[in-house]
Amino acid sequence: MRTHYRHSLDHLADQLQVMCLSDRAAIATATDALLRADLELAEHAIDRCRQIDTTREDCERAAVRLLALQAPVAGELRQVVTALHVVGDLARMAALTEHIANIARRRHPAHAVPDTLAPLVSRMGEAAVAIATNAADVLGSRDPHDAARLDGQDDTMDRLHHNLLTAVLADDFTGPTTTVVDLTLLGRYYERFADHAVLVGRRTFFIATGEYPDE
Template sequence: MRDAYQDELDGLAGGLADMCGEVAAALEKATRSLLECDLQLAEEVISEDIKVDEIRAAAEEKAFALLALQAPVATDLRIVVSAIHGAGDIERMGDLALHVAQAARRRHPQPVLPEEVKPYFAEMGRVGVALALKAGEVIRTRDLAAAAELETDDDAMDDLHRHMFTVLMDRNWTHGVAAAVDVTLLARFYERYADHAVAVARRIVYVVTGRMPGPVTV
């Protein structure tokens, strides 16, 4: 019975780690669709978003079943409760990748981004994908050092997000209000995506130590 129970807990963590892989792939495709005006990639992200929703639903169902049938305590209880919250964070990451893809589809065949900001969004995409993949590894390994690294890694995304405002406020911006709105919203999507990845890592710290390493504000 105990082995079966432990397998259930491990399966719960594995499902969340798989979700991280799914949302990393979604952001990678969404970023390419944005940069390359690739409608097919945007459509793939949009149609595949349901997979993340289904994994979240399965994870929550398993977590609530464990609460009801096993009455977990201590670390086991923290695992289950953190899984419920973490599934929500990861699903939100998928939703944000979806928003990026929807922006690319909405403007197609016209580009969403002016050429001079494309390198910044390429980097935001790279950072976001790396954060999601690292969050998945943190879930699998409960590596506190790697969890702490996500906080530092997120600084790069914050710097890129702030830089977008410098670009938009520059007197040489000649692309009009609509492009400025698109850039502002898209940069925010990437920044929030990264914040949710950090929130997932913080919940793993809570699982291991019983203490949340700072407020989760996302």
């Protein structure tokens, strides 16, 4: 019975990693859609985000079953309860990605991002892909040292976000109000995506050690 329970725990952990990899693919597609003003890519990213939400429901049901059908203790209980929090973070990453894709869809066939800022937004997309990749690796390895290093990648995204806001608020920025709003929202979406990826790492650190990195 306990062997089956351990297999169920491992399957849940695998599903979390699959969700994170799907988040990575979705944010990459949404960024491409945004920069290329590609409606088909935007729709594809939105569809993928909705599939992630379906996986979230499956993971939540699996976690509740593990809590209800067995009596998990110590590390097992910590793993199941923390998995529920991780599922929430991964689902939020998908929701933020869907917001990005929706901006691309809403402005099509025009480009939501002006040419002058496209390289900066592209770097934000690359940073989001990188941090999601490493978060997925951490979910697979549960290495607390790798989990702790995600904070450094979040700093990179914070700098890019600051640079984007600085450019948008500069006196020589001539874009219309709709562009200012879109860029401000985009910066926030990318930043929050990275924040949730860091939380995935912190929670994985907690599963492995019983403590959070700052403790």
